[in-house]
Ligand SMILES: Nc1ncnc2c1ncn2[C@@H]1O[C@H](COP(=O)(O)OP(=O)(O)O)[C@@H](O)[C@H]1O
């Protein structure tokens with residue numbers, strides 16, 4: 001029983017729909033992880049002790065435990081306390097917060113390495129510390145870590161396959177469904193892999209564009 | 219109300235970093251519109267004194283006053299933050315290394331603070347950017363980023379940024395020391411222009427010719443004290459103190 005790619009067209013719509021879900025979840029979670037990462041970094045560096053300590057714990061949970069467990073916790077666990085999220089929302093939140101913590105680590109380091117003269121210049125014209133962070137320091141810090149954040153976003157794309165386990169019909173699960181109907185795992189897993197590859201290329205293209213655009217403003 | 223001869227007052231300024239005493243009881247009055255140069259060997263405390271005026275480095279003792287208001291007055295933390303931000307809006311500062319915001323164009327460098335702090339509309343901000351960049355001869359580079367500018371151009375934009383807040387006082391900390399020699403003049407020219415407009419200025423500099431040409435008064439600082447002060451003719455041609463003479467001799471010899 002060799003490879004037979006003629007089975008694909010009949011199930012292409014299912015897999016394409018899955019692909020769209022993967023793109024949607026990845027983009028939403030990427031945005032959450034980006035802005036969440038900035039917010040987490042600010043909390044980690046500047047919030048009062050009373051907020052920072054519990055936050056550390058949350059950070060540890062997201063860094064120190066499997067993403068799969070976190071997804072289960074958000075999707076199945078929260079129901080018990082009355083928070084019943086649709087699976088794709090739980091998936092976005094789980095992926096988003098998980099990678100927000102990693103982005104936060106990058107951004108914290110970047111904030112601390114922005115030239116001290118930048119904060120001083122901002123304070124000198126009369127900005128408060130918060131205003132100086134928001135307008136001057138953080139935008140520069142974020143620019144400095146666009147490449148590693150981009151790497152995190154590629155990892156996020158790959159890990160988005162995990163939300164299949166809470167029943168989101170994203171790319172991997174759609175491929176599995178097609179396989180269930182056709183018993184053609186190799187063809188459909190290859191197809192899914194090809195889609196991941198293309199999305200991956202698109203993300204790298206976007207990242208390069210952003211990097212080129214900000215090159216002048218660094 | 220306020221005495222124009224005591225527009226800026228530094229009273230018994232004292233500053234220590236740990237056990238290192240950097241400023242030792244320095245007092246200084248600057249009249250409105252007056253231009254004061256501070257010269258002295260490296261490490262003598264010139265930058266620290268300048269940075270104490272807008273509280274970038276808080277004094278450990280003494281007072282700084284501007285136009286009848288104490289800059290470093292003691293207030294509860296929150297009120298002090300509000301107070302010092304208001305005071306700093308009135309004190310422009312220009313740094314040796316420019317410290318322009320690299321992620322903003324010349325225009326945004328100039329207008330960011332006025333927009334944020336004074337609520338300028340976009341049209342007002344645009345007019346302000348043009349006015350200030352024109353003044354420093356950088357209007358044609360209004361949409362350039364700092365990375366696209368030479369050192370002299372960066373420093374001129376930095377001056378425009380400070381002027382955009384309409385400060386009562388300008389502080390210059392070796393504004394031309396980081397520049398290639400051929401770029402020094404364009405910055406000096408801008409500072410001269412400000413002098414002609416009677417901006418009150420305190421200028422830390424290594425350029426004796428510039429200080430002599432532009433300043434009303436020269437202070438020679440060494441090891442945290444003002445050794446000697448007076449009009450430039452006297453300090454440069456006829457200093458009294460040996461330390462001043464020695465510094466000038468070394469410095470002028472080194473410059474040649
Ligand atoms: N933040 C600081 N911490 C410790 N020592 C400092 C600090 N800033 C300046 N100093 C010290 O204070 C002295 C005066 O420095 P500075 O005011 O920069 O001198 P100048 O500008 O005249 O060269 C120097 O000995 C310097 O090492």
Ligand SMILES: [Mg+2]
Nearest residue numbers: 264265266392
């Ligand atoms: Mg200095």
